[in-house]
Every structure is written in structure tokens, then in C-alpha cells.
Amino acid sequence: MRVLHTADFHAGRNLRGYDRTPEIHEALIEIAALARSEKADAVLVSGDLFDTGNPSADAEAAVFDFFLRLRDAGIPGIVIAGNHDSSARLESVTGLLGWVGIQAVAQPTANPLDMVRSIETKGGETLTVGALPYLSERRLVKAADLMGGDTGAWRQKYREGMGFFLRRLGEGFRAGSVNMLMAHATMDGAVPSGSERTLQFDLTNQYTLSGLQLPAGAQYVALGHIHKPQQISEAPLACYPGSIIQLDFGEGGEKKQVNLIEVEAGRPARVHVLPLASGRELKTIRADLDNVEARIKALGDFDGLLKVVVRAPAGTALPGLKDRVLKLAPNTLAVDLEANQEDLALPELKREGLSLTQLYEQYYRERRGELPDDLRAAFKEADEAARAEEVA
Structure with missing residues (x-):
């Protein structure tokens, strides 16, 4: 059989x-x-x-x-x-x-x-x-x-x-x-x-x-x-x-x-x-701010879907970065910011003792900026509902 x-x-x-x-x-x-x-x-x-x-x-x-x-x-x-x-x-x-x-x-x-x-x-x-x-x-x-x-x-x-x-x-x-x-x-x-x-x-x-x-x-x-x-x-x-x-x-x-x-x-x-041969290949590249373009160009004819992670100082705002990346690689789905390793040692970026909502706020802040109030409220409500279900 x-x-x-x-x-x-x-x-x-x-x-x-x-x-x-x-x-x-x-x-x-x-x-x-x-x-x-x-x-x-x-x-x-x-x-x-x-x-x-x-x-x-x-x-x-x-x-x-x-x-x-x-x-x-x-x-x-x-x-x-x-x-x-x-x-x-x-x-x-x-x-x-x-x-x-x-x-x-x-x-x-x-x-x-x-x-x-x-x-x-x-x-x-x-x-x-x-x-x-x-x-x-x-x-x-x-x-x-x-x-x-x-x-x-x-x-x-x-x-x-x-x-x-x-x-x-x-x-x-x-x-x-x-x-x-x-x-x-x-x-x-x-x-x-x-x-x-x-x-x-x-x-x-x-x-x-x-x-x-x-x-x-x-x-x-x-x-x-x-x-x-x-x-x-x-x-x-x-x-x-x-x-x-x-x-x-x-x-x-x-x-x-x-x-x-x-x-x-x-x-x-x-x-x-x-x-199996179907499905587009996914790839993540990580680069410092000063060599993003070189890393993307080095991919050559990659026709899959791309995620670009840019290492930069914590709290850095980089307006226009995504547009620059998309111009070089239109197949990019995500451009994320990642704090430098030395910044992760800062007390405000540590994760010990933080609530789930605080962790979500930090995650969002590191990648997109300040968390909107409506998203914070929705996440907190979902977290509280899950905890209530566990206790019930």
C-alpha cells in the first residue's frame, strides 16, 4: 500500500x-x-x-x-x-x-x-x-x-x-x-x-x-x-x-x-x-545602514520574496528607507529596524519582568515606532480575555 x-x-x-x-x-x-x-x-x-x-x-x-x-x-x-x-x-x-x-x-x-x-x-x-x-x-x-x-x-x-x-x-x-x-x-x-x-x-x-x-x-x-x-x-x-x-x-x-x-x-x-518545487523562496538579509544597498545588489536575480532587516541605533527613525529598498528590490515585503546589540544592554530595552502588553509595545516600537492607542487597547483586551479563560 x-x-x-x-x-x-x-x-x-x-x-x-x-x-x-x-x-x-x-x-x-x-x-x-x-x-x-x-x-x-x-x-x-x-x-x-x-x-x-x-x-x-x-x-x-x-x-x-x-x-x-x-x-x-x-x-x-x-x-x-x-x-x-x-x-x-x-x-x-x-x-x-x-x-x-x-x-x-x-x-x-x-x-x-x-x-x-x-x-x-x-x-x-x-x-x-x-x-x-x-x-x-x-x-x-x-x-x-x-x-x-x-x-x-x-x-x-x-x-x-x-x-x-x-x-x-x-x-x-x-x-x-x-x-x-x-x-x-x-x-x-x-x-x-x-x-x-x-x-x-x-x-x-x-x-x-x-x-x-x-x-x-x-x-x-x-x-x-x-x-x-x-x-x-x-x-x-x-x-x-x-x-x-x-x-x-x-x-x-x-x-x-x-x-x-x-x-x-x-x-x-x-x-x-x-x-516540492512550488512556492516562492523567502529570504531575510540583515545589513548595517551604510551597506543596505550593497547587500541587496549582491542578491543578483533573486526572484523570491525578501525581508530586509536594517541594524541601526535604538530609536532611530529612517523616513524613506522602505522606498529606497523597494526601488532596488520590488519583491521586498518587509523592511524592519533592528537595534544594535550594544543598545540591547540598555535598561529600557531589557525584557525581564515586563508584562505581555509591555513586550508587545517594545516589539512594535523597535520595528515601527510608537504603538497606537487603539492597538494597545485591543492587545490588552485580548490578553486579559485569554487570562480570564485560563482561570475559568
């Missing part, structure tokens, strides 16, 4: 005002063609089909076109919701997706065995998949609180809650079938991309799973959520295929891929990496 594993499309991603959806659509066309040329028996998509819970029409068209291409090739698939997806929105189209051979598991059910899906391949083999969509850490911890216990051990509660689902999904594996697990989660030891969303990653993804919690009967664990391709466990074999294009500048230089798994019932799986 040949199973193609992919994840993290993020259709609808907007990077510094630039819509990446056409590139994502191109990558999805490439993946559908690979599924056909590699004679895949099934395709697994491990969450984050969309970048937001309310995607644009173009984003939906790109994803649904991908599923239609699989239908035209006679290749069935299974998808789960990720943390960027609206599970309710995906749930509403599960019936329609079923008509084109795509089984969607958007929300966890009271009986985890209801999340076990199976595909009968053209070769007469059976693929059984325990499909676990993204489970909100806060909701899972809150559910654990209702069952009593130590309210301070949040991480342990998350592991215990997820462990319950994983064990029950493993009970759905069948003898004589190829058995796999799908999940959208962060595993211990996973290495994230050097994303611009690193701060968000640190704050909201503090809950992780241990490889020891994965069902031993899984011949392959199809993971999603981490954008850097990597194998995370050997027994059972567990992999993140990563995002399908370089989604932000933190992923610049990463080679993107999908995984093709060859496997037979009761035998170890083998993973083959299929590189």
Missing part, C-alpha cells in the same frame, strides 16, 4: 499584506499530481487546511480543487481539522467531501472509536486510521478540571486527556489491516521552524505529547502542526511532513516535501520523501 501524507496547507495565508494563496494552490496541484504519478492508494491531510477559521473564497477554492483532483484520479483521502481551521465549518461540509471520497474528522466525539476511519484500496487492502483532530489545550484541561484532581498540573492533565483518546483510537486498529494514526499536535522533541510566530508558539503551544503515548499498533503516525519536516519517533514511526510552501520568513531556506509511505499489514512502514 502507498499512502501520501501531507499537512499544513494554510490556504489564505497573508504575509505582510501579500496573499500566498496562489502559491499554495500551485503546491496543491503539484501534490495532487504526485499522488497520481506515485500511484498513491490514499492521501492523509493532518490539519490546518486553512490559515484562518473564516477563509477567503479563493482559499476554499484552492483546497476544494485539490480534493476534486484527487477524486478525478480515483484517490480517496482522510483529513482532520487543525488549530487554524474552524472545526464547525469543516464539520458542515463533511457530507459534501464524502461525495468526492474525502472523509473528514473535524471534531472529537464522545466515543473515540467513532473517529476511526477505513479505506478499502483498489488492491483489496484495508487502511484503518485513528483520526484525532486538534483538541484545544484549554478546553481539554478545563474538562480535566471538571473531573477533579490537581488544578495546577495543566500539562499533565493535557497528556492524560490526549492519552485517553490515543489509547481508544489504538483499540480501533484491526488485524490484517494497515493501521495508522493521524493527529494535529506538538510532540516532545519537535523542532519548529524559525518562524515569525515563535512568540505565539512559545505562549500557546506549551502542551506536548510524549512518543510513549502513541499506540504501539500504529505502523505510521501522520502528524501535523509543526512546519519543519522531521521524523519525531522511530517506534512507532511518526513524522511531520511540514508545510507545503515557505509560509513566512522564519521558514526561509527550508526544503518542502510530502511523505510517501509504503507499508503492508503487520510489516514496518518505509517513508520516501517527495520534494
